[in-house]
Amino acid sequence: MNTEVVSQKEMKVSPIRNGTVIDHITPGMALKVLRILGLPREGSRSVVSAIMNVPSESGRRKDIVKIEDRELEPEEVDRISLIAPNATINIIRDYEVAEKHKVALPERAEGTVACSNPNCITNARDEFGRREPVLASFRVIAKEKPVLRCDYCDRDVVNIADQIM
């Protein structure tokens, strides 16, 4: 039976019946992944678990997030890839891994990250809080430890997790 694959350490948290397990998250990023996903949701009874600094099979450390009763949208997966480029997404249905795939870092990011340059035109607001009618957009210029370069002001965003919208 192709049950949810979990290590000894992960058994500290109960398997989920349906939902998503995000594995191989860059250590320290689990809480930021939850922030990106807007979890836990207020009023929801679904269990959300974050397991951090777990030894992985490769001997490195990793974080894991388990989300009950929720399958991620592609756009959410793209955003996770920007801060955890080696993460894998496991879709769990009836305790089984129904789908498993690695996140793929996109070539570009648009509307998901704010420019870290406070003087960038994409961060400009008028006195009523209105902004220019464009989405902040970036080219991915480094993949191992992702770096984004703003299409507008040309500055590099290194601490992407802090800039996720």
Next chain:
Amino acid sequence: MAGFKGRHIVHIEDLSVEEMQHIMGVAAKMVPVARGERKSTAAQGKVLASLFFEPSTRTRLSFEASMERLGGAAIGFSDPDVSSVAKGETLADTIRVISSYADIIVLRHPREGASRLATKFSSVPVINGGDGAGQHPTQTLLDLFTIQQETGKIAGSHVGIVGDLKYGRTVHSLANALARFGAEITFVSPPQLQMPSEQVARLKETGASIKATQDLNAVIPSLDVIYVTRIQKERYPDATEYAKVAGSYQITADLLSQAKKHAVVLHPLPRVGEIKEDVDSTPHARYFQQSFNGVPVRMAILALLLGVVE
């Protein structure tokens, strides 16, 4: 080489080395017109809109003079407080409207990336006239043109860039372009005003020959071009700290006695004490010529983007 007609110039990297060379070739032909020795009607009937959301009299006047010299007309503003921006209009809307009045726009804006945004809403070519601490590509082109005219070559020239390399807008794009042309570059600055590491990393990607030093005296005999920048007082809340840094480098006639005979001193101007007046009368002083070169270079850019010259 792609044609220039209808294109925008926002970033120096928008142009290949070949395209920069072409602009400089056209600019060389424009010099007699820029001096008023010959007349041009190349841009007759064309209108330049100069939208200056922050003051920069020299850049604005040189663009407007360039358009006039080409036989065209210039409209625009240099005080956003009297434009619709003061009423809360977005830059995007301003550009949409103005691009229906003019054939080409030059934009100066305090926000970085403003010119790139303008290109998304403009139906006519946009030229970046400087955005925040970002790019100022036409300054770079006139600097390159001056180096080419004054030393005969860019590739292989040893260019010392002196002063505020951290905040100085012009030096980041100049260094980028010089590196792509194959010039040898030495950065000369106090430690607190060094070229940002991100910029250095980008330059190294081009395979550029780059060195850095604090010691101007040691490097000056090997330089073909001494490019001096202003250390910006507004960056220093403490006047004593500013005075220490501002006094780090001063080009004097005496100092230049150690320089190569044909070495040239350039400065984007205005200068505030980095170059002593006794340098003005030496053959090394080429910064006023550099300033004049803004006109033929901007004429070339306007003419090429308007498609009235190929």
